[in-house]
Amino acid sequence: MRYNEKELQALSRQPAEMAAELGMRGxxxxxxxxxxxVKLVVNFLFYFRPDEAEPLGALLLERCRVAQEEPGxxxxxxxxxxxxxxxxxxxxxxxxxxxxxxxxxxSYEYMRRSLIFYRxxxxxxxxxxxxxxxxxxxxxxFQLNSLPKDGRTTxxxxxxxxxx
Numbered sequence: 001m002r003y004n005e006k007e008l009q010a011l012s013r014q015p016a017e018m019a020a021e022l023g024m025r026g027x028x029x030x031x032x033x034x035x036x037x038v039k040l041v042v043n044f045l046f047y048f049r050p051d052e053a054e055p056l057g058a059l060l061l062e063r064c065r066v067a068q069e070e071p072g073x074x075x076x077x078x079x080x081x082x083x084x085x086x087x088x089x090x091x092x093x094x095x096x097x098x099x100x101x102x103x104x105x106x107s108y109e110y111m112r113r114s115l116i117f118y119r120x121x122x123x124x125x126x127x128x129x130x131x132x133x134x135x136x137x138x139x140x141x142f143q144l145n146s147l148p149k150d151g152r153t154t155x156x157x158x159x160x161x162x163x164x
Contacts (some may be wrong), residue, residue: 004037004062008058012041012048012055017041020090021035022089024085024086025089027083027084036048036050043060043061043108044060045061045106063079066104069087074088
């Protein structure tokens with residue numbers, strides 16, 4: 001995917017859903033954890049040197065897996081290349097859990113599935129399509145039948161989870 005560098009830099013300056021200094025280790029063999037300011041903005045995870053304003057890089061949080069590693073740590077790997085795994089070290093297990101939950105909710109696909117789920121719940125309760133008033137109720141991206149057939153969708157409480 002191609003991105004406009006200036007647009008990404010502008011996005012990195014937007015208010016973050018979460019931000020903290022974490023230990024971060026890249027996917028290269030033998031890399032060591034370095035302190036990085038990590039900032040979650042929409043579905044991008046930006047990382048900075050703690051004393052710099054420009055990001056060193058960004059991870060697009062689509063088609064990725066977030067997994068618990070050693071206590072107080074988690075990793076992000078990408079479905080297309082599972083060997084491309086980034087490791088993060090948090091100050092506490094609670095901070096680690098908060099980051100993992102936020103990262104799992106950050107993808108466009110998660111937000112889309114949540115929209116479809118809540119749209120159907122509102123339709124069941126009211127008998128009306130809440131998207132109809134915006135003129136987008138017939139768009140394919142908002143239809144249940146446009147969900148990928150390779151994943152199963154389950155609802156737990158008010159959360160929507162995708163199981164591999």
